[in-house]
Amino acid sequence: MTLPELAAHVIQQFTKTYGRAPRWIAAAPGRVNVIGEHTDYNDGFVLPMAIERYAVMAADSASSSPSSSISIRDTAEGVEPATIDLAAPVKPGKPKWSNYSRGVIAGCLARGISPGGLDVLLHSTVPLGGGLSSSAALEVCTATLLEAVTGQQIDPVEKALLCQQAEHEFAGMPCGIMDQFISVMGRENHLLLLDCRSRQTELVPMNDPSVAILIINTNVKHELSGSEYPTRRKQCEAAAKTLGVPSLRDATADALERVRNKTDEVVYRRARHVIGEIERTLHAAEGIRASNWPTVGQLMYASHYSLRDDYEVSCAELDAVVEIAEGIGIKGGVYGCRMTGGGFGGCAVALVKAEAIDAISREISADYKTKTGIESTLFSSRPAAGATILKG
Numbered sequence: 001m002t003l004p005e006l007a008a009h010v011i012q013q014f015t016k017t018y019g020r021a022p023r024w025i026a027a028a029p030g031r032v033n034v035i036g037e038h039t040d041y042n043d044g045f046v047l048p049m050a051i052e053r054y055a056v057m058a059a060d061s062a063s064s065s066p067s068s069s070i071s072i073r074d075t076a077e078g079v080e081p082a083t084i085d086l087a088a089p090v091k092p093g094k095p096k097w098s099n100y101s102r103g104v105i106a107g108c109l110a111r112g113i114s115p116g117g118l119d120v121l122l123h124s125t126v127p128l129g130g131g132l133s134s135s136a137a138l139e140v141c142t143a144t145l146l147e148a149v150t151g152q153q154i155d156p157v158e159k160a161l162l163c164q165q166a167e168h169e170f171a172g173m174p175c176g177i178m179d180q181f182i183s184v185m186g187r188e189n190h191l192l193l194l195d196c197r198s199r200q201t202e203l204v205p206m207n208d209p210s211v212a213i214l215i216i217n218t219n220v221k222h223e224l225s226g227s228e229y230p231t232r233r234k235q236c237e238a239a240a241k242t243l244g245v246p247s248l249r250d251a252t253a254d255a256l257e258r259v260r261n262k263t264d265e266v267v268y269r270r271a272r273h274v275i276g277e278i279e280r281t282l283h284a285a286e287g288i289r290a291s292n293w294p295t296v297g298q299l300m301y302a303s304h305y306s307l308r309d310d311y312e313v314s315c316a317e318l319d320a321v322v323e324i325a326e327g328i329g330i331k332g333g334v335y336g337c338r339m340t341g342g343g344f345g346g347c348a349v350a351l352v353k354a355e356a357i358d359a360i361s362r363e364i365s366a367d368y369k370t371k372t373g374i375e376s377t378l379f380s381s382r383p384a385a386g387a388t389i390l391k392g
């Protein structure tokens with residue numbers, strides 16, 4: 001569904017739910033990271049794009065007056081509605097999913113952005129928990145809705161940081177800055193090169209209509225002990241210490257080779273991934289600017305092997321997708337493919353020829369099923385725009 005189609009659908013659903021038309025509508029996209037994995041907490045670069053999947057919120061002033069609460073209903077079945085009382089300080093509460101919105105509302109209120117009582121309908125086309133950042137879409141959509149209602153604008157960087165803070169403090173997830181930045185700042189036909197140290201952003205044009213991004217959800221999520229992420233972070237810190245630099249962002253491949261014999265073998269490989277991945281991300285941005293798709297594709301494969309072998313965060317299903325994609329090759333329309341997101345399941349991302357998308361999707365889906373016995377979910381997206389007010 002295009003964004004205008006989605007808006008029409010949500011207007012209809014709002015009217016059905018609340019018996020009147022909405023006054024405001026806001027939308028914020030999910031995202032896929034094209035390259036730059038596990039670089040964010042090493043002060044490195046990431047290169048995400050917003051996808052044509054959105055969290056949308058339609059709203060009107062609360063009908064029961066005087067009302068000082070925000071009611072949010074979800075169009076998805078089985079999602080418990082949320083009521084957020086504005087008369088008392090907004091705190092984390094139930095249902096659990098409402099904490100993403102609660103955190104944003106609390107952050108807005110703290111900045112004097114005060115929407116008053118609202119009736120809200122939420123509809124999201126971002127798959128939940130699939131690594132495409134439905135959580136940031138929900139946060140950024142909430143913030144954008146409050147901007148629409150109050151007519152007050154939040155500076156984009158401040159808005160992204162406010163949403164990140166909501167995820168940290170209300171949802172208990174210590175995420176980086178990528179998801180919220182791209183959901184706020186994405187632009188149609190552009191990727192976003194984000195420096196996770198300085199928070200500087202640069203839009204990288206990708207307007208060649210002959211290519212597209214294909215997202216393949218493995219539909220698996222391996223539950224690990226939970227120590228994988230903190231362990232990786234500690235290994236990166238240990239490597240930076242050995243190298244005598246504040247973070248791996250400041251290290252080079254040569255410098256790492258020089259300390260190899262006094263570095264633990266696993267720590268060495270972790271650092272080799274991060275240092276190489278930061279370089280690959282910058283090269284990929286250059287390749288995209290030059291529409292040099294074979295080069296970008298090779299960098300994506302290199303990223304995957306590095307994540308698989310050095311960082312050890314892939315899994316059999318993600319490896320299967322990449323292997324199938326590589327088998328199809330440029331002749332079949334695939335330039336490159338890699339796991340995306342934290343790893344151990346979730347999605348892979350492929351750079352493909354637009355004209356071959358349907359054939360490629362069919363082949364990956366069939367071969368993945370044969371190899372793993374699992375049904376995958378695939379969809380393609382052009383780089384989409386960041387959060388917008390659709391009505392207000």
Ligand code: ADP
Pocket residue numbers: 055074076079096097098100122123124127128129130131132133134135136138
């Ligand atoms: P991801 O951001 O990759 O989709 P997360 O685990 O970070 O995965 O966020 C998923 C969570 O976000 C869901 O479990 C739910 O709590 C919340 N969420 C996101 N979108 C919605 C929505 N439309 N309705 C209800 N909850 C949502």
Ligand code: MG
Pocket residue numbers: 133134135136179
């Ligand atoms: Mg998330």
